[in-house]
Amino acid sequence: MAAPTQRLDALTGLRWWAAFMVFLYHMLVFAPLPGAITAVFANGYFGVTFFFVLSGFVLTWSARPAVPTSTFYWRRFARIYPSHLVALLLAIPIFYTLAPIPAGSFLKPFDPGILSLSFVVIQGWWLAPVILFSGNPAAWTLTCEFFFYLLHPWISRVLVPLARRGALLIAVGVVLLAFLYRGAANAAPGE
DSSP, rough: OOOOOOOOHHHHHHHHHHHHHHHHHTTTTTTTOOHHHHHHHTTTTTTHHHHHHHHHHHHHHHHHHTSSHHHHHHHHHHHHHHHHHHHHHHHHHHESSSSSSOTSSEEEEEEEHHHHHHTTTTTOOOOSHHHHTTTSSSGGGHHHHHHHHHHHHHHHHHHHGGGGHHHHHHHHHHHHHHHHHHHHHHHHHHH
């Protein structure tokens, strides 16, 4: 049996700060703040990116080759989906209505087809806000997380044999590619 993985408790504390920054980012809508404070809080959405990176790091840190892919998938599903389903069921009566929607309301028309995308956690594959933020509006991040979970065992099979140096070179290459893509997207006229 493999030795247990060393806990990374310091990273748990960083998760709290990232969540707090996301909270402050959303609170700017309700309580605008003056000057530099707003500039700092306006970048709070980076907390979501931090969570994605941290999740990938922790999953890679704790991965064991002896754990079958099906067990990995089941553990990820069991950890995330039950709470997602409860939050989704609680969100439906808050954000949806069968009645006519008054102008300026945050309510959405009840649409079982769109909500079904949230039930199967694929709403993040659409950019249309009515779909992307369907069900529990914050759950679009779970679409990304589930996709990362889907890829993780397969990417690990490629990177683990490369050892640290090879995996690091590939990681640096991916980061550079992301920056090049972002630079090209920003430089594109009319976008």
